[in-house]
Amino acid sequence: EVQLVQSGAEVKxxxxxxxxxxxxxxxTFTTYWIGWVRQMPGKGLEWxxxxxxxxxxxxxSPSFQGQVTISVDKxxxxxxxxxxxxxxxxxxxxxxxxxxxxxxxxxxxxxGQGTMVTVSS
Amino acid sequence: DIVMTQSPDxxxxxxxxxxxxxxxxxxxxxxxxxxxxYLAWYQQKPGQPPKLLIYWASTRESGVPDRFIGSGSGTxxxxxxxxxQAEDVALYYCQQYYGTPQxxxxxxxxxxx
Numbered sequence: 001e002v003q004l005v006q007s008g009a010e011v012k013x014x015x016x017x018x019x020x021x022x023x024x025x026x027x028t029f030t031t032y033w034i035g036w037v038r039q040m041p042g043k044g045l046e047w048x049x050x051x052x053x054x055x056x057x058x059x060x061s062p063s064f065q066g067q068v069t070i071s072v073d074k075x076x077x078x079x080x081x082x083x084x085x086x087x088x089x090x091x092x093x094x095x096x097x098x099x100x101x102x103x104x105x106x107x108x109x110x111x112g113q114g115t116m117v118t119v120s121s
Numbered sequence: 122d123i124v125m126t127q128s129p130d131x132x133x134x135x136x137x138x139x140x141x142x143x144x145x146x147x148x149x150x151x152x153x154x155x156x157x158x159y160l161a162w163y164q165q166k167p168g169q170p171p172k173l174l175i176y177w178a179s180t181r182e183s184g185v186p187d188r189f190i191g192s193g194s195g196t197x198x199x200x201x202x203x204x205x206q207a208e209d210v211a212l213y214y215c216q217q218y219y220g221t222p223q224x225x226x227x228x229x230x231x232x233x234x
Contacts, residue, residue, distance in 0.1 A: 035223075037171075045163075045171065045214055045225040061222030062122070095170050100182075106218045107161035109182060111170035 002026040004034075004096050004112035011118045012086050019082035020115045022096030029077035030054040031102040036070060036081050039114075040092040048094075050105055051079060059105075086119045093117075123147050123217050127226035133234040140202040142229045144215035149195045152219065159219035162191055162200045165212045165228075174213075175200065207233065 007021040022034060035050040049060040053072045060070070071080045079096055094115050097108035124147040134140040150159045158178035163171035173182045175191035178198055188209075190201045202209055210233060215226040 044228045045165075045216075047216075047223040047225065049222075059221050063222070097170075100173070100176070105221075105223070106159065107173055107176045107216065108171075109173040109176075111172075114170055 002098075002110055004098060004110055006094075006096060006112040006115045009116040009118070011120070013121055014087055014119055015085050016119075017082070017084055018086055018117065019080050020094060020117065022079045022081075022112050024077045024079070024098065028102070030074050032098050033103075033105050034072070034079040035097050035099075035105070035108060036068075036079075037095045037097060037108075038064075038092045039095065048081070053077075053079065086117075088119050088121075090117060091119050122222055123150065123220050123224050125215055125217055125224050125226040127213075127215060127229045129229060130227070131230040131232065133232045134202075134205045135234045136207065137204050138234075140205050140209070140231055142200045142213050142215075142231070144193075144198040144200070144226050146196045146198075146217055148220075150217045150219035151195050158194050158198070159217055160191075160193070160198050161216045161218065162189075163214045163216065164209075165214065166210075171214065202231070205231070205233070 005023050030053045036048040038046040048064045049070045051058045051070045053074045069082045096112040098110040100109040126145045128143045160178040162175040165171040179191040188203045212228045
């Protein structure tokens with residue numbers, strides 16, 4: 001079964017760092033892009049960026065460029081989303097997701113269960 | 122960025138009746154050389170991740186009931202639920218994957234009247 005399994009919920013203080021993960025299984029991890037999507041409480045979906053595990057080619061939304069880092073460790077089929085200094089406004093559900101076709105970035109048919117990040121003093 | 126605007130923000134439809142959601146993009150998402158619209162529709166229920174319903178504007182994802190119909194081209198798109206069922210109560214989002222960043226509409230909430 002193709003699936004993406006994300007790390008568990010996090011509660012952090014402003015200024016702290018964080019790295020959340022997304023592990024792929026049931027498919028060839030290196031041949032499908034992995035994207036990250038933010039959903040703030042009660043709000044809509046925001047595309048943050050996407051990475052190709054095969055060569056770590058990464059594309060960011062300008063809204064998130066410089067605010068987060070997307071990376072991958074293909075040896076363990078895991079993608080990451082990390083923050084160097086969290087803000088209260090980073091409080092959100094974060095989803096990783098995979099497109100339906102290898103080598104493309106077109107839409108997402110496989111989604112992780114989401115990681116809730118809460119930033120509060 | 123391509124801005125996606127959905128209408129209405131919410132709608133209430135009787136069981137068995139038609140629900141229609143519109144999505145307008147700020148620029149065309151039609152890749153004319155291959156005649157494909159880079160537009161997807163998702164359904165999201167509370168506490169769940171989004172579920173892909175439609176891609177290429179009108180291609181139904183495997184397993185999606187045929188009451189979900191995507192249509193439109195260029196900048197104007199529609200998701201129609203031909204006969205609303207109780208399990209269709211959810212938020213619906215359109216997404217363009219023509220440009221980077223990919224962008225979503227603000228969402229439309231579908232409820233039972």
